[in-house]
Amino acid sequence: DIQMTQSPSSLSASVGDRVTITCQASQDISNYLNWYQQKPGKAPKLLIYDASNLETGVPSRFSGSGSGTDFTFTISSLQPEDIATYYCQQYDNLPPFFGQGTKLEIK
Amino acid sequence: QVQLQESGPGLVKPSQTLSLTCTVSGGSISSGDYYWSWIRQPPGKGLEWIGYIYYSGSTYYNPSLKSRVTISVDTSKNQFSLKLSSVTAADTAVYYCARGGHDYGVLDYWGQGTLVTVSS
Numbered sequence: 001d002i003q004m005t006q007s008p009s010s011l012s013a014s015v016g017d018r019v020t021i022t023c024q025a026s027q028d029i030s031n032y033l034n035w036y037q038q039k040p041g042k043a044p045k046l047l048i049y050d051a052s053n054l055e056t057g058v059p060s061r062f063s064g065s066g067s068g069t070d071f072t073f074t075i076s077s078l079q080p081e082d083i084a085t086y087y088c089q090q091y092d093n094l095p096p097f098f099g100q101g102t103k104l105e106i107k
Numbered sequence: 108q109v110q111l112q113e114s115g116p117g118l119v120k121p122s123q124t125l126s127l128t129c130t131v132s133g134g135s136i137s138s139g140d141y142y143w144s145w146i147r148q149p150p151g152k153g154l155e156w157i158g159y160i161y162y163s164g165s166t167y168y169n170p171s172l173k174s175r176v177t178i179s180v181d182t183s184k185n186q187f188s189l190k191l192s193s194v195t196a197a198d199t200a201v202y203y204c205a206r207g208g209h210d211y212g213v214l215d216y217w218g219q220g221t222l223v224t225v226s227s
Contacts, residue, residue, distance in 0.1 A: 034213055043203055043217035087154060091212025095169040098154040
């Protein structure tokens with residue numbers, strides 16, 4: 001199985017800050033990496049697919065980059081509505097695995 | 108707009124079988140463009156992919172659950188279903204159904220989720 005290691009596990013930032021979350025795969029997954037946002041009590045929402053592609057309708061302050069084993073998710077200017085837990089997920093190999101999540105809070 | 112809705116009992120006794128159904132609207136399971144997945148999330152914990160099914164009936168199950176999982180599809184009702192046998196308290200979770208594109212891996216539409224508690 002390909003393991004996904006996300007960091008940090010939690011993060012506190014101020015409105016307007018640039019926020020970065022990283023995800024490391026235990027082996028090369030090319031660009032088969034997605035990012036999801038989950039707000040409390042809600043289903044996850046797809047934000048970024050294939051490492052860097054913005055899902056339709058998702059604000060442009062969200063972005064993703066990376067390939068191989070190291071990936072980065074960025075919010076360019078944190079907004080109050082971005083408070084959520086963020087997950088990376090690989091699908092290069094079965095079974096698809098999610099990272100353990102990064103809980104983002106407002107400072 | 109595609110919508111998915113999970114349904115099924117919210118309480119299951121230990122050793123029994125958990126059964127859930129996902130009803131898809133706004134799109135046809137039979138279109139063949141997508142895979143249909145089940146994912147679960149224990150309270151306060153992360154996400155675990157249970158498995159997926161294609162409209163033809165071909166399936167993939169997570170090896171961690173494979174011996175206990177069955178996913179089936181009913182294209183006439185535009186539904187797919189999950190059965191998880193011999194449940195224990197460790198199977199207590201919110202269960203989500205989702206649509207997967209890009210050869211299953213990109214989950215672009217999700218149901219709202221349903222909490223299933225395993226308890227006597």
